[in-house]
Amino acid sequence: MGELAVERVLGDVVSVLGGGAGVLVAPPGSGKTTLVPGVLAGAFEGRVVVAEPRRIAARAAARRMAELRGERVGESVGYSVRGDRRVGPGTRVEVVTTGLLVQRLLADPELAGVGTVMIDECHERHLDTDLALGFLVESRQTLRPELRLLATSATADTLRLAELLEAGVVAADGSPHEVAVVWCPPERPVRPPHGLKVDPAFLDHVAAVVRRAWRETAGDLLVFLPGAAEIASVRGKLADLPTDVLHGRLPAAAQDAAIRAGDRRRVVLATAVAESSLTVPGVRVVVDAGLARVPRTDHARGLGSLATVRAAKASTVQRAGRAGREGPGVVYRCWSQLDDERLPAQPEPEVAVAELSAFALALACWGHPGGVGLALPDTPPDAAMRVAQATLRALGAVDDAGRATPRGHRMSRVGAHPRLARALLDGAPAVGARKAAEVVAILADDTLARGDDLAAAWRHLRDARDPRWRAEADRLQRSAAPDAPQRTATEDRQPAAVDQQRAATEGPQRADDDRKRANQDGGRRRAAGGDGAPVTMPDDLVAGLIVGLAYPERLARLRGGAYLMAGGTEAALAQGSALTGHPWLAVAVADRQPGSASARVRLAAAIDEDTAREAGVALLSTVDEVTAEGAERQERLGAITLRRRELKDPPRELVERALREALAKQGLRWTKEAAQLRQRMDFCHRVLGPPWPDVSDAAVIAHTDLSRVTKLSAVDPGTTLRAMLPWPAAARLDELAPERLPVPSGSLVRLDYSDPEAPVLAVKVQEAFGWLETPRIGDGRVAVLLHLLSPAGRPTAVTRDLASFWRTGYPQVRAELRGRYPRHPWPEDPATATPTRRTNPRK
Known part of the structure; x- marks a missing residue:
């Protein structure tokens, strides 16, 4: 072991920890995980707890340290992970997962009996690692100043970590081998x-x-x-x-x-x-x-x-x-x-991208809702934290101020995601603690399931007597008990023995048989026994009820070829799924990949409407839906409409609101005359301002009187516009924004107000001879934009300065066009020529 780089700095590590906290940076394979804990156990009093980000690493590290000591795991070196604990009375070094360390801190912030905590692989930045660091820093500051804290990694942001922990840094240079x-x-x-x-x-x-x-x-x-x-x-x-x-x-x-x-x-x-x-x-x-x-x-x-x-x-x-x-x-x-x-x-860092409900509950139980005031490596994103806190409020885990409620503390001790803890605690009275625990154990580790049928996966695990799943179900069952001890939920004893009598009497049940009974009965599959305990409920409905309690927004109803979830997202089953065609699903796991319009169902249970109503009771509502086409009363489960019936004589205010919404969506139907009036009024509004009103679609819709209107086709925007004319200013409309203007030839030419900033007057060149001043409108504030046309009606020039055009632009126009239009007059001096609408007589 003398070749390992960490061995050269072990004394420095002990020295730094004498001050309370340290950061050890050492390359992979340098011995920091296997050598340092034993040295700390010999140098300081109290147990050394080593936190690893993964269960496999925790078990492997403990075995390696035990081998180096010539011992078996569970003697001086042990480990604790969920469902597996090997620790004895003489254990000085215990390797745990960071998640279990967080649970222990929430149960006992002082970590009684622990002298040193070593958090390994800090660079991975898992949520539990961030929580453990924040909790331990505060515990040292307020409760256990003598508690020693060492953070280790091969690639961590050393300066930032040292500042967070107020710690000295020890670096071990050199890899064990090239x-x-x-x-x-x-x-x-x-x-x-x-x-x-x-x-x-x-x-x-x-x-x-x-x-x-x-x-x-x-x-x-x-x-x-x-x-x-x-x-x-x-x-x-x-x-x-x-x-x-x-x-x-x-x-x-x-x-x-x-x-x-x-x-x-x-x-x-x-x-x-x-x-x-x-x-x-x-x-x-x-x-x-x-x-x-x-x-x-x-x-x-x-x-x-x-x-x-x-x-x-x-x-x-x-x-x-x-x-x-x-x-x-x-x-x-x-x-x-x-x-x-x-x-x-x-x-x-995981905190930047993950769902934060469990993270937020741990912070609330610690006493820092939202992480405010806690020394966390990164501040949680505001949007994700708001969603997490809203979820926790809906579960009854936190109050309006974000503080953990007694229910929230109990949910935290379950040692599962808050949604799953809620499903366990609320589902146990309905289906029995054992069944609730077994289903939640699958949801907590969905890799246990084969395929997307949750009930089938449950039956398989039960028949196979899967030890990992049974150990977790045992733990959850104990957590669901009303008088469950207030110890950390993952602080388990060795897994309890399987109930042999239950296993022998509980034969395999086929999914199709259960579903047939569910469809035949169409309601709750339980009846209260003499003690009120729930009995006789098929696997599908038990699993679906637990899933629905955890994820009520994922209760889903068949619609066409896909499912609409109560949260409003569409979801689809994989091709060939055994769940295909069932009217209702409780979706346990779903994801939506980038670019996909709908979610993909990974794990679900077939249920009936009664089960959906029971699980999603908080999402049930009755809504009066009034549209431009009619009115109906809808019973809803979130985004899912359960029942519809015609609503006779709906409240007039709802009808008017529906008509306005429909008008805003479909737009107003403008006649030619109404559209021209609106353009002229819009010009006055933009140029002159008040009292001339805004005549945008939204403004016209807002002013439309719908008190007696029953259908959209009866809405006349022209009537509304005339009612919006500001009197007495409206008497000058033809003066301020004339519909037509006289030109020198005597014609009355229509003005085009399509662009209210630049009204256009299109007139043939011959009709404008002798016209030296460009006409102005809008109380003289706006010069009309003249489009001077050829005899064929095509623009030859655009100007607001006629005098300049006659001097500089007209000679070129005359040279280009008089050969093409010889019957039209093209005088050399248009400023003094007689305007005309006629052509020259034929010779």
Whole structure:
């Protein structure tokens, strides 16, 4: 272990923590995760708690530290993650997830018995990491000044982190082993990632790079890909090579197996879970696709999605470091060195893009609604925080001031998203605590579900007795009890034994049978027993009720070939879904990819209207809908109209409002005469101002008397305009904005007011001979714009200065046109010539 860079600065770390807080920056594989906690346990009193961003990293770090001590996990080194805890009375170092640390802080802000907290991989900027940092800084300032805090990372923004923690900085230079870089950009252009789509040609390229690395190097290969779908695709292209898979959707046993060394050379295909705080034994080669999958949230629709983006430089450094942990290594990067220079330095913090309800509830329970006054690395976005706080108010978790209510504190202790906590607490009395807990356990980790049918997934898990799911359901069931202890919800004992009697008597039920019974009965599937306990309710309706309590805005009704959700968004099932055609769904998981008009249903339960009404009771309303076509009374569930009936003799004010809205949408129907009058009045309004009124569509609609109108066709804007004429000023309308003007030939020519800034008078040149002064209107304020026309009626000149035109413009017009129109007069001096409408007599 003497080769590890951190070993050279362990004394500095202890010295800095003697002052209370420190930041340790060390390259990947330098030993900060496995060496530092043990040294701190020996140097200071109290337990050392190490927080890791992922469960797989927490378990792996604890096992590695135990191995270095020659012990088993659970002796001096242990770990605690959701559903799995190995800690004994002699444990001095405990590795936990940052989410569990946040729960412990909310339950016990002083962290009794803990002497030092080490938060690892701060650069990843997960929500729980930000919360833990903010809570610990305040706890040290107000409750536990003796509590020591160490933040560690390979690529963190050191100065910013040190300022936040008021901490000294220790840097460990030098990697344990050199990692050579091989640049492998695609030979041909590939499409950039869009949403969840990655160009198949790029995955072909990644597979080709893996094969090249396999030929050119020795040792195991670790390949970074953005998600499970890409892993499956590349694995299929490498069918002849021994491959293992590592990603967060795998059971813990499968994850642990993937990071254990074997007796064969292999290719490990992994997502970002292998990026940090994790050593995969035997790996000397990394192939990095250079992509990352990040969350995106549509706050307006309440839908989330995942997007594939280019990985940040900090992430690519972490990934490359996996190759140099046990010896000299090499990283094959599937992009060019030029592209590498364009990568963002750090990944986007989760607080900037995530849904913040759980984050906001934790802040409220801590006593800082919205995060105001708390030392957070970044201020939460205002819009996302407003949506989160509105959600929490609707759930009864916070009051109008944003402070946590007793219900909010209880929801926080459940250890699940606030929506799921609400579904558990409110659903347990309706369907039974066990069933509610089992459904919520699936919703909390939807990777447990196969396909989009939630009830079918529930039956499968129940029949298979999935241990991870049962352990989480056990925990949630205890949390749902009215007298549940006020300990952190993730501070679990070992998972309780499965109720063997229940498992034996609960046989498999087919989804189609349940749905047939649901359609036949058409109502609640339960009856109160002697003790009032709910009984006999099909799986679909149980699952749907719990989903609806969590996401009432996602209750959906079939409309055409898609579903309209109560929140107003349209959603579609995947082709071939077993749920297709059911009149109602409770949608548990849906996302809307960029460029898509509708959401895609990922997980849902088939329900009936009664269940939808029960789950979405807060969204039920009765609305009188009055339109220009008629009136009706509608019963609604959010955006879904449940019932309609004709509304006779609706209130007159609603009729008038509907007519005005229809006029605003469809526009007024102007006759030619009314349109010309409006143009003249608009000219006066713009040039002279009050009392001449605004005559825009909106103004005319606002002045229209609709007290006796019953249909749009009866609306006459000309009548409204005449009523809007300002008397007595209106008596001068023909003087201020004349409809026609006399010209020297004696003709009365119509003025065109289409452009109120420049009314146009179009007159033939011959009719304007002798006219020296341009006419003015609008009380002499506006000179008319003359369009002087050829005998064919085409403009030959545009002017507001006749005298200048006769001197300079007319000679050129005369030279061009008198040959083409010889029967029309073209005098040499038009200023003194006689104007005429006639042609010269034939000779």
